[in-house]
Amino acid sequence: MKREMKFRGLPTCKEKDELDYINFDRDGNFAVGFYEDGYIIGKVADANDEYIYPEFWVAVDRNTVSLYTGLKDKNGREIYENDVLQCTSYTYGNGETGKTSLLVKYDEMSAGFIAGPYMLGKLMDIRKCEVIGNIFENPELLEGKQ
Template identity: 35%
Template sequence: MREIKFRGISTDEKVWIYGNLLISQNPRHNFETLIIPQEKCNSYMAIIPSTVGQYTGLKDRQGVEIYEGDVLDYDNGIGIKGIVKWYKDGFAIRILGAGDASNKSLYQSTEDIEVIGNIHENPELLKEGEANASN
């Protein structure tokens, strides 16, 4: 069974927080998306909702955990980049520059995959991937 956890960028310190996801329905809060950090079970951090990503349960060839929203170097550095997304019934790699039809299952093999950034902190990787894929 894979470990279920999430990450998101905190609204105050703008750093990644890892832990359990909680959606607050409390009207006195001015935020709705929270993460309870793994090391602090009795506290929570407000998270920017658009930055929330779930852990896939997999690690790349360097042992780095792979999360939804990560940008991957796919196929050992030959210029193919992809984004980790939830697609239909599992996590997939959407190959940049190849359109929506180009989703590959993330569960096939991670030995040739390396996390090189994410869509929130490294948006320039998305443009580079589109340019490389069109060559």
């Protein structure tokens, strides 16, 4: 299976007018595209033997750059590293449902993305999860859970 390689990061520029002028691919407040040395870069708009010109480039905070997992939540929203997922879990016996919030991280040991103790897409049913935020804009979603 081929996974789409893309990243997202929060722009360092916070001026709304300037950000609107740049016209970059977005996921909420994040710029989305390729990542290179502190910039999220759009697809190639023009190129020849002397230059390559991308559709856009946006300086981003390196600490907020996150890799796309290749998966989507139950609502079709793309899941990135550092997203917070709210997942429905079932209690054995009485069949009651509960919800738990999990942070998405890359795990080098398994060479894959995990949410809490679960491997995304393999040991966890992603169809029962939805992205409810991320650690950069919504750190309160994980308070007391780390």
